[in-house]
Amino acid sequence: MQKEINFLPLDYDYFDLNGKNCIKIVGKDDRGKRVCLLDSFESFFWVIFKDGTKEKRIEEIKKEIETIKIESDMRKTEIIKTELHNKKFLDKEVRALKVYVTNHKDCHAVADQIGYDEVLARREYDINIITKYILEKKLLPLTWKKISGEILNNSREFGGIDNILDVDLCLKIEKIENLEENRKKELDEKFSPNILAFDIETDEFEIGKGAILMISLYGKNIKKVLTWKKCEKSQEFVECFKDEADMIEAFVEYIKKIKPDILTGYFSDGFDMPYLKARAEQNNIKLSLGIDGSKPMFTRGKITSAGIFGIIHIDLFRFIETSFSQYLQSETLGLNEVALELLGEGKKEIKWKKSSKMNESEWSNFFDYNLQDSMLTYKLSEKIWSDMLEFTRIIQEPLFDITREGMSQHVENYILHNLEKYNEIAEKRPVHDEIERRRNLGKYGGAFVLQPLPGLYEHIFMFDFTSMYSSVIVTYNLAKSTLLEKKEKDSLKVDLETEKEKEIYFSKKPGFFPLMLNEMVEKRKKYKGEYKKNENNMTKARSNAYKLLANAAYGYQGFFGARYYCREAAAATAALAKKSIIETIEKIKKEGFKVIYSDTDSICMLLEKRSKEKALELLEKLNKELPGIMGLELEEFYERGIWVTKRDGEFGAKKKYALINEKGKLKIRGFETVRRDWCTLARELQNKILEKILREGNEKSALELFIKIVKSFKERKIEREEILIRTQLKKPLSEYKSITPHVIAAQKMKEAGKPVNIGMLVQYFIAETREKKSLVREKVKLEDEKGEYNLDYYLNHQIIPAVDNIFQVFGINVKEIISGKKQTTLF
C-alpha cells in the first residue's frame, strides 16, 4: 500500500542485505508518530584521469573497471555501473569516472585495484556511507521532507526488519520531495523533541566495579528514581525494585514506554552508558534500548560513543565541550558549574558515604540528588536544543555525530556537504604516515603581539578586525587548491619569514574553499542582522553556529588531520594578518594617536585630548583602505586600563591587562584573577585591587585593602577553601616526567581511595611542615588533611605575586611594606 507523509529525520543507520547496502532512517511524522524509512543505496567513488588522457583510453579503462569483482567470506562485490563526468578536483577541470559499487564497504578495496598510469587519483571511497546517502538523496537531518513510499508490513524485501521495529509506521522510500518554506516553518514550530534525561549513581567510580544503586529519569511527563536500596518510606518519585537486575530491566521498560526521541545524560558516554552495559552483562540482562531491541553500540575511538538505534543518545557534556564551551565562563565543564551558569541552579550537595553506611535520611537525600542531576541535564538540553538543531541543519550531519565531533570535523563536514555547488570531488582523508609527516613539520609563524608599556591609562579605544583570519583567507584566496607550485603571472606572493620556502604564491582565481568561507561569513552577517531584528534562541543559535564555523576555518587548514590541510595557506593567513595589523598600527600612529597594545586582531589606542568622533573618523578611514572583505570595528571605549610588567624585568607583559568601560564593567585578561590554578584568596584579592584602582583611578584604598587582608592572613583567619590550589591532571600519573605538587596531591588521593581521573581538577594546599623542606611538593596536603597553611609559601608565592606588579605601576614596593620597612613613610 502507498503512503505519503511529512517526515523529520532524526537517526540514521545502515545494514547489509544480500551483500547490498540498506539505509534505515528513524524520525517523526507531523502527527508525532515514530516512523522508520528504509531505502536501498548504491554507493560509489571517483576515478580521476590525468589531464590530457585520450577519450579512447578512458573508454578502455572504463570497460576494464566495470569487470572488477571482489569476493570475500561475507559477500561478492561488483561494479553496478560507471558514468563519465566533467568534474573539478581541487579547482581543476577533470574527466572523472563515477564507479558504483554493490557494497560501500568494498569501495576502498575496489579503488585499490585501479592502478593505471592515466589515473590521477581515486577519491571519495573514504566518506562515511550515511554522509554519502544524505548527500545523494538530500534527506537532511532535522529537516522536514515529503516522503512517498510503500507501507511495509512483514515485508520480505528487507528481511522482515519492519516486523521487529517498535515504530508506528515503516515505509520503503520511493520519493523524497522538498516542502514549501512556509509549510516547513509551520511544521518546525509544531515540533519539539521528546527528550528524556537520565543519570545513575553507583558505589564505585570504576566502570562496572560496584552495583548501580539508582537510576533517575526526567522528562516532560516523568520524574522518577528507580532503586533497589532502602526506599520503603522514601519520596513518592522513588520506585522500589527487588534487586539491581530488576531495576535495570525496569529502566529498559520505561524507555520502551516513553519512546523518547532523545535520551540524554551528562558524561554518559564516559560513565553512565558503559556502567549500565557492564552491570547488565553482570546480571545477564540484555540492555535492549534500541527500537529494534538492540543493545547500545559502543564505537571505538579515544572516547567511546554510545549509540542507540532509533533513539538519539546525546552526551550533553561532549557537545558543550566541543561546540558550546566558548560561550561559557565556567572554569570547569562539570554539570554543577555549567548548570549554575546556564540555569542559575546547581547540583544538590550531599556528603559522600559508602552506601552500606547510609541511614534513611541520607538515602532520601541521595534520591533527591540523583533526580536533580537528571533534571538539570533535561533543562540544559532544552536550553541548548536550538544550538544543536542549528548545527545539525547547517552542517547536515546526524545529530548524534554533531553532538560529539570537534570543530575541525564540523568544518570538514560542512565542506563535504557543500562541494556539489562547486562540482568538486572531495579530497581524501590523510592516512597515518601522512599525518605523521604533517605533524613533524613543526610550527609556523603566528600572530603579532605588541609589547605594552606598563602603566595606568585613561580614555582607551579598542578596535578589532572582524573575523580576521577568515577575512584574510577570503580576501587573499588562501587554500590548498589555490596554492601554486611556482610563480605565475598575476599571482599573489606571500613572504614567510620563519619558513624554509620563504616565498610562496597563490592563484587569484577564486578557489572553492575561500568562496565557501565567504558564503559562511555572509550568512553569519545576515543571521546576525536577523537576530538583532528578532531576538530569539533560533536566530541567535544560527548566527553563532556560522560564526563558530567561520572562525574554525583557519585552524582547519592548519590541522594535520584535515582533508584540505594546507600548511602554506595557514602560514600565509597568519603572515598576512600580521602584516595587515602592523600596517594598521602604523597608520593610526601617523594620525597622531598613541597605540599602547595590540594582540592578533585588536588594537588599543589612547584618545588623549581628542574627541571620540576623531577616533571614529579614523576608523572609517582605515576601513576604506582595507582590502577585500577585511574590516575593522570599534570593540569598546574604556575609561581606564592598566598594563603591568612581567614578573621578572621591567618590560610590559603581553596578554595581561585590565580595563573598565563607561558603564563600570571590568574586562580582565591574563591576570591571576582569571587563572583557575591560583587560590581563591590571591584571585579575589587581585580582583578587588584591580577594581579599586580602575574605578577610583588611584591606588590608595587598594593598598589599604591589601594590608588589611595580609594582616588577617597572618593571623590565620583565612578559611581553608580560600587557600586551596586547583590544578588539572592532564595525563596518567605514571607519565609525568616532573613530579609536581599536583601529581603528589593526586597520588595522595589515590592512596586514600578517592577517584583519580585524567581531566579532573586536583585540589590541595601547601602546609607548614615540622622540618624544613625545600620542595613545594613536600608540603602538599589534601583539603581534608589536618594542618596549617604555610604562611611563607602563600605570602611569597600567591599573595604578593598577585599584587606586586600592579602596585609597582605606582612605584610601590609591597614586599618592603609587608616586612615593615617602609610602612611609616607611606602612612
Place this chain on the structure above:
DNA sequence: GACTGAACTATACC
C-alpha cells in the same frame, strides 16, 4: 648544598 638555566607543566589570549 646553593645556585642557575633548561625542561616540564598548566593555563591564558586571540
Place this chain on the structure above:
DNA sequence: ACGGGTATAGTTCAGTC
C-alpha cells in the same frame, strides 16, 4: 589524532661550583 600559534609563570631537574 580528532583546530592554530603566542605568551606568562610556576616547579622540578640536572648540571655547576
